[in-house]
Amino acid sequence: MSISGSLGSGSVGSLGYVExxxxxxxxxxxxxxxxxxxxxxxxxxxxxxxxxxxPARDNVVFVCHALTGNAHAAGLHLGSKKRGWWDNLIGxxxxxxxxxxxxxxxxxLGGCSGTTGPLSTDPATGAPYCLDFPLxxxxxxxxxxxxxxxxxxxxxxxxxxxxxxxxxxxxxWAIDDPDAIDRxxxxxASSRLTPENIAFSTVGREAIMSDxxxxxxxxxxxxxxxxxxQKVARMMAHINYVSAESLETKFGRRRTSQGDDWRLDADFxxxxxxxxxxxxxxxxxxxxxxxxxxxxLDYFDPFADPGTAEAxxxxxxxxxxxxxxxxWRFDSAQSAxxxxxxxxxxxxxxxxxxxxxxxxxxxxxxxxxYHERIAxxxx
Amino acid sequence: MSISGSLGSGSVGSLGYVExxxxxxxxxxxxxxxxxxxxxxxxxxxxxxxxxxxPARDNVVFVCHALTGNAHAAGLHLGSKKRGWWDNLIGxxxxxxxxxxxxxxxxxLGGCSGTTGPLSTDPATGAPYCLDFPLxxxxxxxxxxxxxxxxxxxxxxxxxxxxxxxxxxxxxWAIDDPDAIDRxxxxxASSRLTPENIAFSTVGREAIMSDxxxxxxxxxxxxxxxxxxQKVARMMAHINYVSAESLETKFGRRRTSQGDDWRLDADFxxxxxxxxxxxxxxxxxxxxxxxxxxxxLDYFDPFADPGTAEAxxxxxxxxxxxxxxxxWRFDSAQSAxxxxxxxxxxxxxxxxxxxxxxxxxxxxxxxxxYHERIAxxxx
Numbered sequence: 161m162s163i164s165g166s167l168g169s170g171s172v173g174s175l176g177y178v179e180x181x182x183x184x185x186x187x188x189x190x191x192x193x194x195x196x197x198x199x200x201x202x203x204x205x206x207x208x209x210x211x212x213x214x215p216a217r218d219n220v221v222f223v224c225h226a227l228t229g230n231a232h233a234a235g236l237h238l239g240s241k242k243r244g245w246w247d248n249l250i251g252x253x254x255x256x257x258x259x260x261x262x263x264x265x266x267x268x269l270g271g272c273s274g275t276t277g278p279l280s281t282d283p284a285t286g287a288p289y290c291l292d293f294p295l296x297x298x299x300x301x302x303x304x305x306x307x308x309x310x311x312x313x314x315x316x317x318x319x320x321x322x323x324x325x326x327x328x329x330x331x332x333w334a335i336d337d338p339d340a341i342d343r344x345x346x347x348x349a350s351s352r353l354t355p356e357n358i359a360f361s362t363v364g365r366e367a368i369m370s371d372x373x374x375x376x377x378x379x380x381x382x383x384x385x386x387x388x389x390q391k392v393a394r395m396m397a398h399i400n401y402v403s404a405e406s407l408e409t410k411f412g413r414r415r416t417s418q419g420d421d422w423r424l425d426a427d428f429x430x431x432x433x434x435x436x437x438x439x440x441x442x443x444x445x446x447x448x449x450x451x452x453x454x455x456x457l458d459y460f461d462p463f464a465d466p467g468t469a470e471a472x473x474x475x476x477x478x479x480x481x482x483x484x485x486x487x488w489r490f491d492s493a494q495s496a497x498x499x500x501x502x503x504x505x506x507x508x509x510x511x512x513x514x515x516x517x518x519x520x521x522x523x524x525x526x527x528x529x530y531h532e533r534i535a536x537x538x539x
Numbered sequence: 540m541s542i543s544g545s546l547g548s549g550s551v552g553s554l555g556y557v558e559x560x561x562x563x564x565x566x567x568x569x570x571x572x573x574x575x576x577x578x579x580x581x582x583x584x585x586x587x588x589x590x591x592x593x594p595a596r597d598n599v600v601f602v603c604h605a606l607t608g609n610a611h612a613a614g615l616h617l618g619s620k621k622r623g624w625w626d627n628l629i630g631x632x633x634x635x636x637x638x639x640x641x642x643x644x645x646x647x648l649g650g651c652s653g654t655t656g657p658l659s660t661d662p663a664t665g666a667p668y669c670l671d672f673p674l675x676x677x678x679x680x681x682x683x684x685x686x687x688x689x690x691x692x693x694x695x696x697x698x699x700x701x702x703x704x705x706x707x708x709x710x711x712w713a714i715d716d717p718d719a720i721d722r723x724x725x726x727x728a729s730s731r732l733t734p735e736n737i738a739f740s741t742v743g744r745e746a747i748m749s750d751x752x753x754x755x756x757x758x759x760x761x762x763x764x765x766x767x768x769q770k771v772a773r774m775m776a777h778i779n780y781v782s783a784e785s786l787e788t789k790f791g792r793r794r795t796s797q798g799d800d801w802r803l804d805a806d807f808x809x810x811x812x813x814x815x816x817x818x819x820x821x822x823x824x825x826x827x828x829x830x831x832x833x834x835x836l837d838y839f840d841p842f843a844d845p846g847t848a849e850a851x852x853x854x855x856x857x858x859x860x861x862x863x864x865x866x867w868r869f870d871s872a873q874s875a876x877x878x879x880x881x882x883x884x885x886x887x888x889x890x891x892x893x894x895x896x897x898x899x900x901x902x903x904x905x906x907x908x909y910h911e912r913i914a915x916x917x918x
Contacts, residue, residue: 355786407734
């Protein structure tokens with residue numbers, strides 16, 4: 161919720177201080193039944209809101225974060241100088257304009273940033289779930305957030321906006337509730353991971369699960385952490401998030417050592433960069449959440465589900481699907497396939513590829529035409 | 540050395556049983572001085588030969604193996620049904636025709652398949668070198684093999700043929716001894732790794748070196764092995780060796796489980812495949828050799844060396860440089876850059892890109908036009 165206000169309607173500014181909120185959305189009396197057959201008897205969701213809900217409750221833009229994101233999408237937390245991860249998109253006068261829209265950003269089920277996940281306490285045992293936490297489907301993540309929207313007294317979203325996993329959540333949401341979303345903004349996503357995507361995904365999980373400190377998932381009880389494996393997983397994944405071109409531009413072959421003073425450990429600037437990316441990730445993300453969320457991406461394949469076609473045929477949702485030409489994690493062919501599958505079911509889709517040298521991470525940046533495109537679609 | 544003969548001149552057959560040989564090529568009296576400043580007082584090289592050396596000793600084709608290859612390039616070892624790694628290229632009537640050429644295939648310095656490497660005994664201590672083994676440059680690998688050629692009484696090679704790291708060894712050889720090679724066949728290689736190449740390389744080393752069983756490189760003395768890290772490194776590297784298209788064709792999204800019976804461990808066929816690749820690699824390659832050989836690839840940058848231009852200007856070597864259109868590890872742009880750098884120095888280069896869906900590993904396969912191209916160039 162925005163505490164300090166905007167710079168006034170019409171000018172572009174940034175949100176001031178914001179706070180996270182927490183709400184209980186499932187209880188033993190009203191558990192969350194999961195697609196895989198299990199259920200969760202206690203679900204809390206952490207979220208933030210920016211801007212004001214209109215009296216008609218018709219100006220809600222729901223923001224869906226990516227794999228390792230969190231609810232803090234914009235503004236500042238007290239005591240921190242780090243702005244939310246989509247602060248360049250969300251704020252007064254920005255494309256997701258908090259002078260006009262009531263923005264809701266919630267942490268995913270299965271995550272590790274406040275919403276119920278594998279490290280939460282299992283009410284049945286009083287201990288952390290760890291690997292007893294049920295495997296989730298994208299539809300379970302959507303279900304938790306649908307409960308949040310209902311709890312806020314909102315019937316229909318003006319828009320749902322998401323990049324990467326967030327975009328896939330938006331797609332699943334439109335399938336699961338064809339009346340819920342007016343405008344679906346899907347950026348740098350896929351409706352079906354490729355075998356290469358799954359290959360990278362499984363190597364990251366192998367690194368984590370084979371770390372001796374993984375302790376069969378109960379590391380938190382042993383007061384250890386599979387940091388070696390998680391660091392390797394993140395370093396590798398980070399290569400997926402950028403492009404060969406951006407690494408060339410940013411680092412080239414520059415190195416610390418001189419001449420023939422070679423070393424086995426980090427020397428080239430790109431190595432120091434990946435070391436840094438691997439290390440900072442350890443402080444902000446949990447290994448089990450990483451396993452659960454990467455795995456549900458692998459299985460995500462909504463157009464293979466029997467009910468999808470019927471649901472989308474009656475969906476009252478317009479789609480905007482955007483890819484980036486240098487994104488080789490979820491490339492333009494994957495966005496185009498998603499758009500084709502939607503159009504084949506009569507859904508209105510605005511598909512475009514944006515030129516950007518920054519690879520998959522482009523969705524967090526501002527390549528020319530990208531934010532303008534989202535602003536126009538929301539308007 | 541071929542024990543059983545060919546099927547006779549003119550027909551295409553395979554080599555029969557072959558044996559590896561071992562030769563001492565450096566001693567305390569005649570050590571191998573390394574580019575990094577160190578020296579090796581004892582160097583053994585393991586090699587195989589196929590075909591017969593001509594009386595004029597002018598029919599030698601030297602085969603250079605890739606990162607994890609070995610001297611066993613063709614034919615069969617007694618008691619094994621597994622043919623050499625380049626058996627489809629080398630043999631009677633094949634492109635590297637053992638009815639005409641005397642083929643020499645040697646294991647690399649720094650490797651783990653017979654030639655001196657990090658696990659060899661340090662004569663100064665009587666214990667394995669481990670991380671006291673000096674870091675090597677490509678020129679050191681070439682130096683060991685140049686000694687082998689001299690030991691065989693050969694002054695000039697009809698050709699040197701190599702794929703991937705092997706191709707880079709061929710390039711370095713032509714620079715280090717401009718009179719040594721008549722025809723240089725460089726396949727799926729690079730004269731300068733990209734930052735993305737180095738990024739993947741460093742993640743593999745991180746996996747190995749952060750494995751608790753790496754024991755600061757002295758795992759062999761502890762009777763352990765950093766198998767977790769090496770498995771992860773190999774699984775990841777294997778993704779580099781194939782193409783997204785070949786994974787799609789070979790595996791698609793087929794999986795073992797049915798419906799919503801998801802699991803965290805391997806389920807999709809591509810995951811089982813990578814698990815298999817990771818496991819079999821543990822039996823056949825050493826972690827320290829992996830570190831040393833991947834690292835020298837990172838530093839390999841011959842056209843940045845001051846002496847390279849002068850050496851190549853007087854080189855009596857013709858080059859054939861071949862890339863594959865789906866190879867994203869060492870892509871066609873890297874081969875084209877190498878060819879341009881050579882031509883700028885007046886070297887004759889025949890450059891071509893071969894269409895093949897199999898990625899980097901295409902150099903071990905037979906996409907249309909590839910073997911024909913090598914045969915024509917050698918002829």
